[in-house]
Amino acid sequence: MPPAGENLTHDDGSRAPTVAEWLRSAEARLQSAGVESPRMEAQVLAAHILRVDRSWLFAHPEHEFNDLAGENLLSRRLNHEPLAYLTGKREFFGRRFRVSPSVLIPRHETEILVEEVLKEASDAKRVLDIGTGSGCIAITCKLENSSLEVWATDVSGPAIEIARENAETLGAEIIFRLADLFPEADNKFDLIVSNPPYIGREEPLAPEVVDHEPHLALYAEEEGLAIYRRLAQEAKGHLVVGGKIFLEVGYTQADKVVTLFEESGWSHVRTVMDLAGVPRCVVLQPVTG
Numbered sequence: 001m002p003p004a005g006e007n008l009t010h011d012d013g014s015r016a017p018t019v020a021e022w023l024r025s026a027e028a029r030l031q032s033a034g035v036e037s038p039r040m041e042a043q044v045l046a047a048h049i050l051r052v053d054r055s056w057l058f059a060h061p062e063h064e065f066n067d068l069a070g071e072n073l074l075s076r077r078l079n080h081e082p083l084a085y086l087t088g089k090r091e092f093f094g095r096r097f098r099v100s101p102s103v104l105i106p107r108h109e110t111e112i113l114v115e116e117v118l119k120e121a122s123d124a125k126r127v128l129d130i131g132t133g134s135g136c137i138a139i140t141c142k143l144e145n146s147s148l149e150v151w152a153t154d155v156s157g158p159a160i161e162i163a164r165e166n167a168e169t170l171g172a173e174i175i176f177r178l179a180d181l182f183p184e185a186d187n188k189f190d191l192i193v194s195n196p197p198y199i200g201r202e203e204p205l206a207p208e209v210v211d212h213e214p215h216l217a218l219y220a221e222e223e224g225l226a227i228y229r230r231l232a233q234e235a236k237g238h239l240v241v242g243g244k245i246f247l248e249v250g251y252t253q254a255d256k257v258v259t260l261f262e263e264s265g266w267s268h269v270r271t272v273m274d275l276a277g278v279p280r281c282v283v284l285q286p287v288t289g
C-alpha cells in the first residue's frame, strides 16, 4: 500500500486529484491521442506510480494521487513511448521480463515460436536462440524444460545484459554469448530458434516502434530478408544431423523465407499460423543424403 496521508497539496493551494479522478482524466487524454486501450493503460500507469496492483486502485478510488509523477509518465506515453518501456516490464509466457529501450519488447506472437520449439525439445539437448534481446525465448525454453542446455546470442551488449538479468531474476541457467549470429564454431545444436530483425527499411511502422525500439532489433536489408539469407547459408554447419531451425517471420514473409532456405539445401517441415490465420513461424531442416 502506498504511503497514506502524504501532503500532495499543490503550491497554489489546490488539492491533488484522487485516484479515480486521475484515472478518468488520463483515460480521456490517452483516448484523444489515439491509444488503443486507454483505460487499461491509465490503470497500468497509475498502479506503476503507486507501486500497487491494478486491483488496489479499484478498492481505493479516493486515495490521493501524485499527479506530478503521473503527468511525467503520461506525457511520455502521449509522446508514443511504449507502455512497457515506461513501466520497465512485459509479460511473456506468463512471466515478467524486464525491458529497456535496448531490447525489443517481447510480442505475444513470439509465444507461438516458443510453443513450436517446446513440442520438439523433449529429447533435445542443446538449443540456440539467435538474437535473444530480452532473453524471452531462451529463458522460457529453459524454464519450461529444465533438461535443455540453452545458449543465446546477440550482437548487442546492452541486450545481453538485460537478458542475463532476466535469466538471473527468473532462475534460468543460460549460456550467453555476445556474437554475430553463432557462438564459437565447434558447438552444434539440436534446435536453433530465432526471431531475427525482419522489417524492411521502407516499411511504415507505428511511432511507438520506429521512434523507441532498437533499430538493430527491427530492420534487416533486402526488404527484411538479409538475416534469413545468412541463416540459410550458415546455420546448417551449427546443427547436428536431424536438427531443425525455428524462425519467426513477418506477416508476408513465410513463403519467401521457405523458398530462400529451399534454395540453400533445406526442406520445409511446417508453417504455423497465429490466431488471426497469419503465418508466423516456419520450421526447416537441412536436406540429408
Ligand SMILES: C[S@@+](CC[C@H](N)C(=O)[O-])C[C@H]1O[C@@H](n2cnc3c(N)ncnc32)[C@H](O)[C@@H]1O
Pocket (backbone or CB within 6 Å): 103, 104, 105, 106, 107, 110, 130, 131, 132, 133, 134, 135, 136, 137, 153, 154, 155, 156, 159, 179, 180, 181, 182, 195, 196, 197, 198, 216, 217, 218
Ligand atoms: C526482433 S529482436 C528479437 C528479440 C527477442 N528474441 C524477442 O523475440 O523478443 C532481434 C534481436 O536480434 C539481435 N540481432 C540483430 N542482428 C544480429 C546478429 N547479426 N547476430 C545476433 N543477434 C542479432 C538484435 O540485437 C535483437 O536483440
